[in-house]
Amino acid sequence: MMAPHEALMSLSIADADPHPFVLVGLDPEGRTTRRYMAGPPRLTRKIVARIDESTAVVDQIARDLAPIRLLDRYGMPTSCDVVQGGQVPDRPAEPQSGIEQRIAAVWRDVLDQRKILRDDDFFELGGTSLQMAQMHQRVCQELGRDLRWADVLRTRTISAIAALLDGPNTEDADMITWQGIKYTYRYLKHWKAPQSIPLVLISGAFQGMYAMPRIEHLLRPLGDMIMTDLPGSGSADNLSSDYGFDFLADCLNHLLDELGIPRINLVGVSYGGSIAYEFAHRWPSRINRLALVGAATSLPADLLARRETSTRILQQG
Numbered sequence: 552m553m554a555p556h557e558a559l560m561s562l563s564i565a566d567a568d569p570h571p572f573v574l575v576g577l578d579p580e581g582r583t584t585r586r587y588m589a590g591p592p593r594l595t596r597k598i599v600a601r602i603d604e605s606t607a608v609v610d611q612i613a614r615d616l617a618p619i620r621l622l623d624r625y626g627m628p629t630s631c632d633v634v635q636g637g638q639v640p641d642r643p644a645e646p647q648s649g650i651e652q653r654i655a656a657v658w659r660d661v662l663d664q665r666k667i668l669r670d671d672d673f674f675e676l677g678g679t680s681l682q683m684a685q686m687h688q689r690v691c692q693e694l695g696r697d698l699r700w701a702d703v704l705r706t707r708t709i710s711a712i713a714a715l716l717d718g719p720n721t722e723d724a725d726m727i728t729w730q731g732i733k734y735t736y737r738y739l740k741h742w743k744a745p746q747s748i749p750l751v752l753i754s755g756a757f758q759g760m761y762a763m764p765r766i767e768h769l770l771r772p773l774g775d776m777i778m779t780d781l782p783g784s785g786s787a788d789n790l791s792s793d794y795g796f797d798f799l800a801d802c803l804n805h806l807l808d809e810l811g812i813p814r815i816n817l818v819g820v821s822y823g824g825s826i827a828y829e830f831a832h833r834w835p836s837r838i839n840r841l842a843l844v845g846a847a848t849s850l851p852a853d854l855l856a857r858r859e860t861s862t863r864i865l866q867q868g
Contacts, residue, residue: 644668650713657689669710704761729805734787736779747774755821759785800830821845
């Protein structure tokens, strides 16, 4: 077994190899290892290495580690801070504040699990989208607060949801304007495939770019991704009935022009499939691959009859 500072220095050797390494850090008392093995797998967002060495040695190791790229098991970048001191004070794992404890009580009931930590990801605990919707409704009722569905999808941990309720919310989407109408997007760049053809995902009606976190989680390792709220959806401007799929396809084309992206892999889900199909019809040269999810070529007669009845009721007020 190597000393902690020797183990950290060995990262430079692993980094020089073209093949990825699975690195297991030293955990003398086994606290961290036991905690992670006892529960479901969790994302590693940050590593803190504490060593009993002089300031000069600590600073040198930090400089040697700076250019090394560390990734969690999902291929997502994580960081490693090297600090002085041998004792590792554990970040509080259990829900702390009153708000966190009340949110945790809802999670335990919805997920039927007793042991839930404050930084556990809802989906990593085995939660489904339906259970998340139940959790969202229950949290709002329990706390008597209005919490946006998009924010719950974006955060997904007890501590992060509590922070949303305790402080101002911050968006991580960019805004763009086409013909005076604003819409938003997120450009998620992959660490390993900088030259990949981006995958653009267009969600269904009454949804937004945060509405399909499981699909995003599964597709993210494949390469660059673009999630967008086109006009009339999510955080974008509303759209009147004067506009159709041709305008929405124009908006997507404008976004690709602004980002300098010549070709894409396009996935359209439900209503988004109609936008994707229109885009592919108008600009086939920009399509590398096209996938339509939940799309139908025709509607059953009984569904058409129900739609006509609903339309008539709405027209009658």
